[in-house]
Amino acid sequence: MKILIILNDAPYGNERAYNALRLAMSLQKEKSDIELTIFLMADAVGCAIPNQKTAQGYYNIERMLKSVITKNGKIKCCGTCLDARGLSSVNLIEGAERSTMQELTEITITSDKVITF
Incomplete structure (x- = not known):
């Protein structure tokens, strides 16, 4: 099963990123064979700053994202969103990747479930 979780809010200030990552970690714990992708958009790209x-x-x-990565989860960051926030040259945490709207489209089409926060 392929699951895509899309985050839009900053890592701190509200608990959306926290709750999305709690869900992601719980999914990985319950179903070790899922393909989990977390796509960070808008202010959520700040979640992947080391x-x-x-x-x-x-x-x-950061620790929560690393936990997802160690269980083979994928972390994708919207490149346009990084650029818009002046983060284009910032290193991301190990395992997080700069991505595109085209890649998000492909992941969405092939996912069994899409969850947004």
């Missing part, structure tokens, strides 16, 4: 510092006891989106 070296995030969070308060003690507070969730860390």
